[in-house]
Structures are given as structure tokens and as C-alpha cells.
Amino acid sequence: MDGAIVDLDGTVYRSHTAVPGATEGIELLRDAGVDIVFVTNSSTKTREECRDRLASLGIETAVSDILTSASVTATYVTREYPTATVLAVGEPAVTDELTRAGATLTDDPAEADVLVVGKDTAFDFDTLTRCLRAIESGAAFIGTNDDRKVPTDSGLVPGAGALLAAVSYASDRDPDVVCGKPNDPIIEVSLDTLETDPADCLVIGDNPETDIEMGRRAGLTTVLVLTGLVDGSDPLLAEGPADHVIASLAEVSTVLRES
Numbered sequence: 001m002d003g004a005i006v007d008l009d010g011t012v013y014r015s016h017t018a019v020p021g022a023t024e025g026i027e028l029l030r031d032a033g034v035d036i037v038f039v040t041n042s043s044t045k046t047r048e049e050c051r052d053r054l055a056s057l058g059i060e061t062a063v064s065d066i067l068t069s070a071s072v073t074a075t076y077v078t079r080e081y082p083t084a085t086v087l088a089v090g091e092p093a094v095t096d097e098l099t100r101a102g103a104t105l106t107d108d109p110a111e112a113d114v115l116v117v118g119k120d121t122a123f124d125f126d127t128l129t130r131c132l133r134a135i136e137s138g139a140a141f142i143g144t145n146d147d148r149k150v151p152t153d154s155g156l157v158p159g160a161g162a163l164l165a166a167v168s169y170a171s172d173r174d175p176d177v178v179c180g181k182p183n184d185p186i187i188e189v190s191l192d193t194l195e196t197d198p199a200d201c202l203v204i205g206d207n208p209e210t211d212i213e214m215g216r217r218a219g220l221t222t223v224l225v226l227t228g229l230v231d232g233s234d235p236l237l238a239e240g241p242a243d244h245v246i247a248s249l250a251e252v253s254t255v256l257r258e259s
Ligand SMILES: [Mg+2]
Pocket: 007, 008, 009, 010, 011, 205, 206, 207, 228
């Protein structure tokens, strides 16, 4: 194996603490010469914040080896719509990534060629109205990711997908593209970053619907870790949800031996 796409939340860390076995597993991969790109559907943290959190757990990595759904959306939008004016809904990480990628931003729905919707904890009726008007005036509709809900220290909170659904319902229009896992934009940017053939690449994550599905679509070897959404008693495990199922990243050497 030449490369590994490794999820963050539930795979490497949970909030600010390391998932048991994760730091060891990352070391095992690196010792085996496997290049790693860390890929998260979060659009609310900057890549620098992800790097700092990894560093605090003893995992040093370059910002360029971290992808968030916000950074992938910025890459996608500026590649597909290079001259577009963009109305962005989301936390500062979304506008930050779009600005860094060279996008022109606007607050005026009538001016927007592209509407980007990510998770926005300040999302309200006014936001929904602006989204509706941008779409009505012809903007392309791009989502960062479509996670329905996200676990936090204080319990579940709605994910970007819940906001995309509100905009879709109001405008009677599905998003043109959703950039995050398991969709094509994040797969393409991940493989471009690793410069690896899909057949020589692992995807390691805790979420069957995003991490594992992304790997399945792209022809990667899929590895489900039981440290996040799915635990060892989940009935899903009887269905063989991934090429490999391991208790934690610390067991990744068994995958490397068998791959
Ligand atoms: Mg995860």
C-alpha cells in the first residue's frame, strides 16, 4: 500500500482526545512507508486547527496533508467556476478556504453565481431566505457535506445535511454537487494529494456511509475501525461492511500484512 486516506473524528480523535490506538496506528502506517492524507467531512474547523489538534496528540502533519469538506469545496468551486461570485453560508472556515482559493465572495443573493452551503450554527430564517433567492436568481447550489447529524461532547447536533435539506425544500431543488465524503470531489482531491493509484490506497474510517462508501466507489481497500459510530456489537458487522474491520487503528498492521 502506498497511501491511506484517514478519517479524523471517531478514527484518530474524539473532540480533543486521541482515540485509543490511533497515534500508534499512524506511526505503524508511516513506518511502513504509507503516505497519509487526513480527510474530514467537518467544514467548521480550519485545516490549521486540525493540524494543531493532531500535533497535540503527538501526530505531526503538514496542513497540505489535511483535507476538510470546506477546503475541498473551495478547490472544487474555484476549479469548476473560476470566475464565479460566491455566496457562502457556513462557519468562518468555509469563507476562509474560499478566499484562500481565490473565490470572490458576496452577501448579495442576486449577485451570486454559486451558493455554497455548509454547517452554520447561526443559520436562521434570513439565511434561508438568502439561499432561496440566490437559487431563484440562477446560482449553482453546492453543499460542503450532507451529514445529517454530528456527535459532540454535549450530544448530537444537526449536520450540514440538515441545512442543505432546508434549502432544498424551500427552493424545490437538490444540490448540484455535495463535495464531502462519500462524493466524487473529495475522492478526487484526496487521490490527487496522495498521487496514488486507488488500487494501492486504503481508506480508514468509522463511518460506513461516508468513509467506507467513498472507498467502495473509488476502488480503494476499505478499513472500518470500531472506535466511532460502529461498535463491536453492531448488527451491521454481520453484513461484512468493509474489506477489513479492526478494533482500532493500532491493528492496522494486520491490514498491511493482508493487503
Ligand atoms: Mg469519523
